[in-house]
Each structure stands twice: as structure tokens, then as C-alpha cells.
Amino acid sequence: MLADVSMSVRPGERAGIVGENGSGKSTLLRLLAGVEPPDDGEIAVADDLGYLGQTLEHTVQQAVDAALAGLRAMERRMRELESALTDDVMDEYGELTAYELRGGYEADARVDKAFRGLGLSHVGRDRRLSRRAGHGVARPRDRPALPGDRDHDGRGTHTLSRTRPTSEGPQMLTMIDGGSPYGVATGPDGALWFTLVHEGRVGRMSPGRQPVIHQLDPADGQPTVITPGADGAMWFTEGKGGRVSRITADGQVTSYEADSPYGIAAGPDGVMWFTQMQTGRIGRIGPGGERAEFEVPVEGGMPAFITAGPDDALWFTINQGNAIGRVSLTGEVSVHPLPTEGAAPVGITLGPDGALWFVEIGAGQVGRIDTSGKITEYPLPDRAARPHAIITGPDGALWFTEWAVGRLGRITTDGAVEEHPLPAELGDGATRQAEPHGLTVGPDGAIWVALEAGALARIG
DSSP: OOOOOOOOOTOOOOOOOOOOSSSSSSHHHHHHSSOOOOOSSOOOOOOOOOOOOOSSOSSSSHHHHHHHHHHHHHHHHHHHHHOOOOOHHHHHHHHHHHHHHGGGGHHHHHHHHHEEEEEEESTTOOOEEEEEOOOOEEEEEEEEOOSSOOOSSSSEEEEOOEEEEOOSSSSSEEETTTTOEOOOOOOTTTTTEEEEEETEEEEEEETTSOOOEOOOOOSSSSSEEEEETTEEEEEEEEEEOOOOOOOOOOOOOEEEOOOSSSEEOOOTSSSSEOOOOOTEEEEEETSSSSSSEOOOOSOOEEEEEEEEOOSSSEEEETTTEEEEEETTTOOOEEEEESTTTOEEEEEEOOOOTSSSSEEEEETTTEEETTTOOOEEEOOOOSTOOOEEEEOOOSSSSSSEEETTTTEEEEEEOOOEEEEEEESSBBBSSSSOOOOEEEEOTTSSSSEEEEEEEEEEEEEO
């Protein structure tokens, strides 16, 4: 397959291999990584070469260990030598001080920091992975391989969906072949708007009609949370791209730079407020694009979702700081620690009783905090369900997604919990985890849920 190949890549250079399917791109990389031996010739590479294969059938931890294979081997050898430090092994042990120079002692801490920075700290290290060929994003195992752009109209939009009933009660699925829905919200135009996080797209759909998908440019921003603004447009965050963006009903996008934005909500002052996870700040964008930022006084706190409260303030979750925060319209921030350690709150919403309700992805609980700061927590029947987002439903109760188990939960204001399974068979005969994230009350009065596996689910 490969003959007369000669190349060199110097440290710090970036090189890409381009070719048709079956032309030997993966084989060449496997040869360079030492996974396969060459039939002839020589290959010389650095000792600290890392290799991430095209197909990841192993676990997250195994992928980490494979990337750190050189350091892991040095560490094992150091432990062996330490048990018998005689004169004849001291020279070899001294050579292994390269382990320290290469950051071996800090490697696992750097991995943990990277996971937090990517918003993946909740992903279990025993979880299996896979990825789509030709794309550089690792994806949870058994997620469908979604088609690329087609049926394109030349203006950055296309329609890719199909709708079918499900067997799990009064539910309807709209399959989104154009991507992986993450956030969903009802717009002032009477349509559902949703983000396609891995594909860099935003979709708009009126119930019963085909969705229109708008391709963002650039497409690498990873749009997540979306919400209606007071200006009649929809606003969404692009955490990886560092942008807070606004999109009109006809697909016109305006973007503003922001550091690691995630949650976003319209404030009682008519402007947009958003969280900045990595910098630990709350941001504010005025109608003319003017900006302000307010520090959250919790080191490494990672503010997540945000919502308008009943008290002319914004309330937000502090995911790694294990607290609920409040910011006034003039920027004064107060923090309310949660009683459960490691609760890791994420979604938050204004409840029908005038209190703020939130979900604790780390503790498997739903929480309530009133404007005086009094906190009540309600454990879920399955504490490993990992609740993600929460809204007030049309029935005077709170509805929330259970990401890890593919369920939709409902809790009354007095703490009674119900759980409803979401579809696991998404129309192609395969059973997979639905991965529910955002949810909203649709323009038809039903609950709509964004399933990252590739669909919008209607319940009601």
C-alpha cells in the first residue's frame, strides 16, 4: 500500500495527511506510532510520541494511559529500581530523572485539569469511546454516525430530519440528521431553536414542520446553551470558540468575544447575562454590544447555568464551587454554599413558587433556594442519574433531564419525583443512550428535550 515514502517532521511542526479512503493514511500513522511494523525501511521517532487511534474501543482511562504510555513505563521501571537501589542500578535510575523533566509527577493532575477545561469532568473514566472517521472529536461509544452536509441550499442552511412516534408513551421523535442537539429553547417567533454542539450549527423548527439548520462560520465554536433575548432574537454561547452570539429568525448571526461562555439568560434589565466557566466571571452584554464582567469570588468555581430571579437579580450555579450564586443588576455577587459536598450544580430555573430550582449532577439531587438563601435538597430515586438541566413546566411542576440514564424527571414543589424513560431506539434499529441535555416548554405546550444522540423528543 505504501512504497517509496520519505518524510520528516521536526519538533513543533504540524503536518496533515490527506488522501482518499483506503489510500493508507491510517496505516502510515500506525507505522509511525509503532503499532504496526514496516515491511522494509526504517522509522525513527521521539520517545515521547503519542498516538490516538481512529477507533477507540477502549475506555476513557485506557485512552489516557495510552497517551501517557512512555511516562507510565518510566514510572513502573522507577518503582522496580527503588525496591533494589544497588550500585549497579543507580546509573539507570539516574537516567530516569527524565520522568520528572517531562512532567511525569504532574501528568495526572494535568489530565484532570484538561477534562475540567473541556467540560468533561463528569465523564466516567470507565466509559467506552468511539469516534467518526475523518473528524477529530472523540465521541461517547454507540452514538450514531451522522451524515455530513447535504440538501444544502447554498445559504448556510439545510433541512435534515424525520419524525416518528415512539413506544414510550405519548412521545414523538424528530430525528436531526444534521447533528447532535444540545440546547433547546422556544423563541419569540413561536418556533423551537436548538444547538448542534459538535457540528457548529443552530436549528429552527416549528412543530410539525421540517427544521432549518443554519451552519455557523466558523463552525468550531461548539454552541451549547440557547435562550430568547429581549430583542426578539435568540442568543447562544460558543464555549470553545469564545463567543456569545445572536441569531435572528432569518439566520443572521452577530457574535461577541467572550471567555469560555456557557449559560446565558435575558436579565430583568433587558440585556443578556452569561457565565464564563474558566475565568469564573459573570458577563453582561448591552443592546449596543457594550460589555461588563463581574468576578465570582470562588476560586476555580466554574459558574454554569444562569437564570433571571424574581428579585431583579440573576441566579447561577457554581459547578465546581458547589454553590449557588446571585448577581445584582449592578454587579454585586453573593454566594450560597450547598449543604451536600460534591453536589456539582448545573441547571437552574425560576420555579412556579418564586424560588430558584436547580439540579445537582454530582449528588443526584434536585435543589431549591429561596431569595433569603434557604436551601432544600431532594434526593432522586437514582442518585447516579446525573441530572443536567431543569425548567418550569406548564403544569406547575419542575421538569429535568437525567443525562446518565436517558430519562426525563418531574418534581412537584413539595418534592414528589416522577421519572419517565426517553427513547433509546432512535429510528435506525440500534439501541443507544439518548443523552438528554437541554429542555423547554414548546410553543405547543409540550415538553421538548434535546437528545445529543441525534433527535428532539416531544413529551406530552
